[in-house]
Amino acid sequence: MGRHETNAARDIAGLIHPYTNLDQHRQTGPIVITRGDGAYVEDDTGRRYLEAMSGLWCTSLGFSEQRLVDAAHRQMQALPYYQIFASRSTEPAIELSERLLGLTREFGFDKALFANSGSEANDAAVKLAWYYFNATGRPKKKKLIGRVRGYHGVTVMTASLAGIPSLHADFDLPVPGILQADCPSRYFYGQPGETDAQFVDRLVGNLEALIAREGADTIAAFFAEPVQGAGGVIVPVPGYWEKVQQVLKKHDILLVADEVICGFGRTGNMFGSQTFAMKPDIMTVAKALSSAYLPISATLVSGRVYEGVLAGSRRNGAFAHGVTYAGHPVCAAVANEALKIYEERDVVGHVRRVAPRFLERLCAMGDHPLVGEARGVGMIGAIEIVQDKASKKPFDAAAAMPTLVQDAALDEGLIVRAIRDTIALCPPLIVDDAQVDELFDKLGRTLDRVLAQARRNGLVG
Numbered sequence: 001m002g003r004h005e006t007n008a009a010r011d012i013a014g015l016i017h018p019y020t021n022l023d024q025h026r027q028t029g030p031i032v033i034t035r036g037d038g039a040y041v042e043d044d045t046g047r048r049y050l051e052a053m054s055g056l057w058c059t060s061l062g063f064s065e066q067r068l069v070d071a072a073h074r075q076m077q078a079l080p081y082y083q084i085f086a087s088r089s090t091e092p093a094i095e096l097s098e099r100l101l102g103l104t105r106e107f108g109f110d111k112a113l114f115a116n117s118g119s120e121a122n123d124a125a126v127k128l129a130w131y132y133f134n135a136t137g138r139p140k141k142k143k144l145i146g147r148v149r150g151y152h153g154v155t156v157m158t159a160s161l162a163g164i165p166s167l168h169a170d171f172d173l174p175v176p177g178i179l180q181a182d183c184p185s186r187y188f189y190g191q192p193g194e195t196d197a198q199f200v201d202r203l204v205g206n207l208e209a210l211i212a213r214e215g216a217d218t219i220a221a222f223f224a225e226p227v228q229g230a231g232g233v234i235v236p237v238p239g240y241w242e243k244v245q246q247v248l249k250k251h252d253i254l255l256v257a258d259e260v261i262c263g264f265g266r267t268g269n270m271f272g273s274q275t276f277a278m279k280p281d282i283m284t285v286a287k288a289l290s291s292a293y294l295p296i297s298a299t300l301v302s303g304r305v306y307e308g309v310l311a312g313s314r315r316n317g318a319f320a321h322g323v324t325y326a327g328h329p330v331c332a333a334v335a336n337e338a339l340k341i342y343e344e345r346d347v348v349g350h351v352r353r354v355a356p357r358f359l360e361r362l363c364a365m366g367d368h369p370l371v372g373e374a375r376g377v378g379m380i381g382a383i384e385i386v387q388d389k390a391s392k393k394p395f396d397a398a399a400a401m402p403t404l405v406q407d408a409a410l411d412e413g414l415i416v417r418a419i420r421d422t423i424a425l426c427p428p429l430i431v432d433d434a435q436v437d438e439l440f441d442k443l444g445r446t447l448d449r450v451l452a453q454a455r456r457n458g459l460v461g
């Protein structure tokens with residue numbers, strides 16, 4: 001057996017794969033990635049792919065940034081681990097808190113709480129919000145608002161907040177106390193003839209009605225990604241955030257901006273909250289924080305929230321929350337180096353230079369017979385696979401058309417991700433114009449091949 005076959009057999013024998021059809025996987029097996037080089041990865045058969053999803057929306061600096069490797073190595077040698085419970089600390093964790101608070105100065109965050117993953121950062125945001133409202137004498141303010149198509153992670157609480165039904169099915173979720181607001185996509189949820197402004201007014205009216213029904217005094221926080229990623233790359237309709245924030249402010253509902261995908265340049269600003277003029281009370285970051293080279297996340301809180309948490313700690317003696325690897329010195333050292341690179345190489349400026357080409361080529365995909373909508377901002381985008389453009393009708397689920405596109409793209413040497421009927425694109429931020437062209441040339445050929453096959457099968461005219 002070759003290395004490829006051996007890997008596949010061992011994988012099938014031993015692993016449960018996240019977000020994978022486990023039964024199908026027993027037949028198809030894995031693609032085993034063995035090497036990375038810039039925006040490309042290579043598998044154990046030697047095939048090379050342009051990685052147009054940055055792994056899971058995260059390797060912003062590509063797959064071979066030596067400075068991150070060196071930063072990890074240096075810190076491993078100096079101090080491979082120490083913890084930050086009970087007033088212990090490490091220099092990388094201190095430096096990272098300073099860097100994050102510096103980068104987010106305009107939002108007025110006061111403190112950073114570290115963890116390992118986006119899920120934990122959002123889960124901590126829930127706990128901080130509860131702790132804050134208890135400490136400030138409003139113990140009834142506990143419910144949380146998520147959104148249709150929202151994604152915030154997989155812990156019991158963050159999966160409950162998701163507006164994606166598969167995260168709930170058979171997991172006995174959501175837990176009580178979760179409310180759901182609308183998704184700000186006019187393509188999916190707009191009514192015929194509705195303008196952007198009318199759509200926003202309808203959504204905001206629904207939000208007001210939800211709050212009135214439940215009672216503002218029972219609602220703690222509104223969780224939202226500036227651009228919804230895993231729900232299908234939903235760029236909010238213009239005017240949405242301005243009006244939603246007015247409602248939240250009026251009812252003293254905390255805004256938690258989940259910047260796990262949008263943070264660190266993805267939308268053409270350092271944070272998605274800047275792109276959409278959001279003023280969150282809490283912000284969560286992960287993924288590109290370390291360009292995903294090591295797991296680390298942070299929950300950033302405003303002075304007001306921190307003062308409440310401090311008051312709670314005065315009452316309880318200790319702020320009884322934290323994970324073993326919080327602020328892990330090696331992960332923090334890599335994150336510090338990533339943030340230095342973003343600054344020194346002006347990664348946001350680079351995104352602004354390359355994004356127009358990315359968005360132009362993305363938009364052009366909208367003309368393809370299989371594409372109902374092409375949407376994006378900065379260096380994140382998606383195309384919507386449809387059977388019929390005029391009615392936006394998707395293919396029958398049994399045709400598994402988006403998965404066919406995803407698999408056909410692999411044959412072209414391109415990694416994209418199928419999410420329901422959406423093909424998501426989120427390339428490393430380091431790609432240049434030529435690589436953007438390569439991405440869309442490959443995607444175009446992929447769509448043409450899938451279309452030809454669909455025609456042969458009588459699925460389209």
Ligand SMILES: Cc1ncc(COP(=O)(O)O)c(C=O)c1O
Pocket residue numbers: 056057116117118119120122151152153154225229230258259260261286287
């Ligand atoms: C917006 C958003 N929040 C949270 C998460 C969860 O992060 P993690 O998978 O690191 O727990 C993700 C993961 O994709 C995400 O996209």
